[in-house]
Amino acid sequence: MDTINVLNLTARNAPKILGFILRRRPRQLDGRWWSRNVPTHTRTTVAMTTRRRNALERMELGAVLAQYEMNLLRTLLVFSSIAVTLAACGADSSSSTIPDPTIATTTDGAVQGSSANGVIAYKGIPFAAPPVGSLRWRPPQPVSAWSGVRQATSFVHDCMQTSGTAPSALTVTPSEDCLYLNVWRPQRSNATAARNEKLPVMVWIYGGGYVGGGTSMPRFDGTQFAKQGVVIVTTNYRLGRFGFFGHPALTAAASQSGEVLGNYGYMDQIAALKWVQRNISNFGGDPGNVTVFGQSAGGESIHNLLTSPLATGLFQKAINESGNGRVNQYYGRTLTRNAKTVGASAEEQGALFAQGFGINGSDTSALQAMRALSADQIVDGLNSSTLNSPHSLATFSGGSIVDGKLVLDEPENLYKNGQFTKVPLMLGVNNADLGFSTPGISTKEQAYAIFGPQNLGAAAAAFDPSGTASVASIESQISRVITMDEPARFIARTFTSAGVPTYLYRFSYVAQSVREKISGATHGAEIPYVFDTLSSTYGTAVTSQDEQVAQRMIAYWAAFAKTGNPSDAGLTNWPAYDVALDSQMEFTPAGTLQVNQPSPLKAQIDLIEPLNDANKTVNRQYQ
CATH class of the missing domain: 3.40.50.1820 (Alpha/Beta hydrolase fold, catalytic domain)
Structure with a gap:
């Protein structure tokens, strides 16, 4: 802890301390005066300035007071914790203690x-x-x-x-x-x-x-x-x-x-x-040297921080885990109704919500009435399972609101226009990540129809090369690529094309204790590996292989935070994304590290890309 920052004199308490010393100070302090006259808590905190003691031990109290007076008491003193520069005036070296690091x-x-x-x-x-x-x-x-x-x-x-x-x-x-x-x-x-x-x-x-x-x-x-x-x-x-x-x-x-x-x-x-x-x-x-990182809605938050003028300069690197990047959670949600509004505006949703409590109008009394509602009334049953219920869709923005000051537009539009903070980026998705299947799909032909009649053969080859996949699994995979895999490649290409170091990953590992129940790494499954907190999810069933994957992931993440290059972790070299090679690091199902060039999903992503580019899938990316 920096001693200058530790000298924390408040304007409220400094006069009391100075008055106490001025009334009692001898010409030179000695250990006996110190122990008799200075409160125990002050002696304790005084001892915290060990690093400054040698420089101050011959300094007379008057010089210290003059320094305080010349600085007009600008530094702050926090009781019982912060050392003052009087710490070692005449103090015997045996009385000094190590500062409390906590x-x-x-x-x-x-x-x-x-x-x-x-x-x-x-x-x-x-x-x-x-x-x-x-x-x-x-x-x-x-x-x-x-x-x-x-x-x-x-x-x-x-x-x-x-x-x-x-x-x-x-x-x-x-x-x-x-x-x-x-x-x-x-x-x-x-x-x-x-x-x-x-x-x-x-x-x-x-x-x-x-x-x-x-x-x-x-x-x-x-x-x-x-x-x-x-x-x-x-x-x-x-x-x-x-x-x-x-x-x-x-x-x-x-x-x-x-x-x-x-x-x-x-x-x-x-x-x-x-x-x-x-x-x-x-x-x-x-x-x-600050790195922001987040997952899912936290990842979407990262995209909106990267593209917001109000966050400029607050971080130097970013990591995005399963955060889409094409569109926000509810596409076209604007604060007030305008030409870009899709569905209801946030104002319209808020007005409808307030009306449910008998609050109408837009004056001060209406605002006071809304602020008088209890916290439980504001929540109104909203959670992950009710997020897409008719009531929630009608009365909750669903997240990001295009307001024109903090959120200027959907992320992909800002990325395409070069309106983003150009800092090193690491991003990726999981192999069984989030996707939103279309209800009513009962045949493969219906699942492939989104690609157009000219691409039915290519879609079948990409999503069901063996011809044995179920309709449900095909539709789920199409949905995942729409929501996660293609947007991640879009972001990687955009940053790389702008000259920004970018690193793409794919997480495919499943903890050994749950492999019989789970076939792939689902949305958020990477988090306990990134933080190396596996026991919080898997308890005592964590295996040495699980832990090895976690140690590798946290090492890569920490190395990126330190230098902007995950390869500085000293593990398998993780190459920066290359548009031509379509390179990515995979944390494989077997627990190993593998550099894919190109991505094993390249054919699938290539089919989805023009649909996402043309905003033909915005209602499938989240809802």
């Missing part, structure tokens, strides 16, 4: 984490004010600073959601008061800390269809990343109607202020990234 300072106050197995974890650090009451459906607001040391040893709240598939793994109670993040960092030796070497930073954005998920999930534990020499941050963001919502009353209220509307969940992600820029150096991280 305490770190932020611009809002000091936090104390917990240390275990060479890693320090800080949990439940607020990065924005609780978005409740009048702050519901507002951009994230600053945190109120605190005095003393805030305990950061346990998760606080994940964001408000109802019971369902995703929230079942949460370890804390969801709440509307949820804007907290967590940090894991390696516990460094004093020598390493003294060199002030900054480590690469990774910021994780979870998935869950924008209606579920949270950082308390055990599979998102950052311990193993910290052991890889990375400072990792996991952050919450508002979900459901709390995070993605429009209403004419909100638009009217923001007409004078110009506040950004609609994508409050994305605003939270950006606020967390800004927190990282302000504070991560005090946790040993490098704010100039």
Whole structure:
């Protein structure tokens, strides 16, 4: 921890400390005066400045006071945790102790984490004010600073959601008061800390269809990343109607202020990234070497951060796991109705939702009435299983809203126009990933009809070369390629063509304990391998082969975060994507690493590409 940052004098408490010393100070402090007159908690915190002690031990108190006065008390003192430069004035060397490595300072106050197995974890650090009451459906607001040391040893709240598939793994109670993040960092030796070497930073954005998920999930534990020499941050963001919502009353209220509307969940992600820029150096991280990574809705979030002018400069690399990249979760969802709107606008959906509670109009009273609704009323049964119910489709935006300020358009349009942050990218999908089959398909001919009569033979050869596949399996594979495989190649080609280093992967491994039940790596199956948290999913059934795959994946991910090149992990060379070669790294079903050139799905992707390019599949990519 940087000693300058540790000197945390608040304007409220500094006069008391100075007054105490001015009334009592002798010309030179000695150990007996120190022990008699300085409170125990101050002596404890004073001992934390070991690295500065030798330089200060002959300094008289008057010189220190003069320094404080000349700086107009600009530094902050946090009780019981932060050392002052008086630390070693006349102190005997035997009284010095090693600074508490679990305490770190932020611009809002000091936090104390917990240390275990060479890693320090800080949990439940607020990065924005609780978005409740009048702050519901507002951009994230600053945190109120605190005095003393805030305990950061346990998760606080994940964001408000109802019971369902995703929230079942949460370890804390969801709440509307949820804007907290967590940090894991390696516990460094004093020598390493003294060199002030900054480590690469990774910021994780979870998935869950924008209606579920949270950082308390055990599979998102950052311990193993910290052991890889990375400072990792996991952050919450508002979900459901709390995070993605429009209403004419909100638009009217923001007409004078110009506040950004609609994508409050994305605003939270950006606020967390800004927190990282302000504070991560005090946790040993490098704010100039930040990698954002996310999966599913978190991956879609990455695409919208890459293409948003409001996120420019907040990260230097990105990793996208199963995040599509062509279109957002609900295509054509605009804040207000315009020529690009497909279906209802977010404002129209919000108005219909409010009407269900007897709230009409767009004036201040309507907004106050909506903010007076309980959190459970806002959730209104929304979760992953009800996301596509008629009521949810009519009253929830489904995620990203094209508002013209934060989200400018569908990702593919911005990528095609070169409107994106050109940073090194790693991305990929799973071999049994997400897809949305079309209801009513009962024959192979019906499944192939999407490709046109001229391509029926090519489709059969690509999707059923042996002629023995079932209609259901063919339709599922077509849907997966539409939603995941083709968009991943589209993104890889787009970034590579722009001169950006890009690395494509395919994850095909299935844990040995579940292979009899699961034939492929399903949506999200890679996460416990990426975080090396296999026991959170498979318990005691984890095998040595499973663990070897996890160790390889986390090593590649950490290497990319460090240098922008996963091959620096020292494993099988992972070549950058090449448009002509169509190269990708596969984590194979056998647990080995294999470079595919071209992708084994090239023929399938080639058939889907013109359909996705022409937006003929937008209603099949998610719905």
